[in-house]
Amino acid sequence: MITIDGSYGEGGGQILRTSLALSLVTGKPFSIHSIRAGRKKPGLMRQHLTAVNAAAEVGGARIEGNRIGSLAFAFEPKMIRPGNFHFAIGSAGSCTLVFQTILPALIIAGEPSEIMLEGGTHNPFAPPFDFLEKAFLPLINRMGPRVEAVLEKPGFYPAGGGRFRVSIMPAGLNRFDLLERGDIIRRNARASVANLPVKIAHRELKVVMEKLEWDRDRLEAVEVEKSQGPGNILIVEIESENISEVFTGFGEKGITAEKVAKRAVKSVQEYLAYDVPVGRYLADQLLVPMALAGGGKFRTLSPTRHTTTNIEVIQKFLDVEIAVHEYDRNKWEIEIWNG
Known part of the structure; x- marks a missing residue:
């Protein structure tokens, strides 16, 4: 054991x-x-x-x-055992993290699966649903399986009460490399508020517009309905030829809308400045599926402690080699291959 x-x-x-x-x-x-x-x-x-x-x-x-x-x-x-599953956390704990725990098994299972998850969908301590939908799952689908996720009801921290459904059509995993971002096709920012004044969203978007020098038509303020509690999230999406990346800022009690937006904008600016395809959080999420596929290579920003820890755990279960090296200033390459 x-x-x-x-x-x-x-x-x-x-x-x-x-x-x-x-x-x-x-x-x-x-x-x-x-x-x-x-x-x-x-x-x-x-x-x-x-x-x-x-x-x-x-x-x-x-x-x-x-x-x-x-x-x-x-x-x-x-x-x-693929099939139909329903998992409810009973709090604002992250549904997305529960989903990512069982996803690797179900995308290589012999039969399709349907999952309903209830709890927190937009939690500051975990990837929000939008990150799954826009950044992570498209890359899983590129590897062979077909995974579709639909948000039925948002659940903000600390109230929770969110729900999303996932359909999984399994397949063998194909390795792939992600070394170039390609040209940027689309940039947009959406600030959402639930049971809070919409002016909070407008203040966040003003920071995005000024700091990133974006036109107003790239910005959207949304008042979320059906939310069990108050919540605020700023989502910035960069869609390129080879990948989409998602950056987020969560509203917190005692933190101004401007500060929330500046945090998110700082991550976007770093990502754009270094011209790598994979952001820090996505780098961490790609390790397990790439290791299961038998290999792959991608370029990213400096690895987080989450990433280096994840590598160590993966190698306790799988006979794979994982090399991490800085190939240029603040630009890193992670390569995985069978041992």
Whole structure:
């Protein structure tokens, strides 16, 4: 049985989710201890427990220690069981992270799957639904499977109450390289508010317009309906010939709309300045599917601690080599190949 130290590297929930995803795919059991030791509240929170239980349902796994606050558990999968699934977190915990835990197994399963997930769809501590839809899933589809996600109801932190559905048509994974962004086709920014004054969105978009020197026709303010609680998100999308990237800023109590927008704009400016195709967060998300495909190569910004930690966990389950090197100033290349 593989032993995972949950305090390693960035010491967060990603270690848990990657371990679950790869245990399902490989059939290798694992035990994990010191779960989320690097966080203020260590152990399994509700969204992590939902991910564990979702993985157990997909893989018919036997688990010990799956409870709120648990610092350790053991996971022994049997076989991947595609089908219709419904997972509800019961809080504003991230649906997208639960989804990404079970996605690798279901995109290579023998039959299609349908999933409904309920909880937080727009959570500042996780990729929002828009990132999945616009940036991540198009690349998964490029590898062979067909995955379609539909947002039915937004769920902002801290109220939650969101819902989205996913249809998965599995296929063998094809490797691909992503070394050039290509020409930029479209740039746009959308600021959304739920149960908050729309002027917040207009203030954020004003910063985007001034800092990025964009025309007004690239900007959109949206008042979200059907939201269970208040929320605000600024989404900036850069669509290029070979990839779309999504950058976000989340409204927070006590943080001005201008500061929220400046944070997002800073990430966009860095991405555009270094002319690499893959942003930092997407780089982290691509590692598992590329490793399962047997290889791939992409260029990105300087790797985060999430990325380097994820590499270490992947290599505990898969016989792959992963090389990370800086090929130019602040430009990095990550290559994966079978060991």
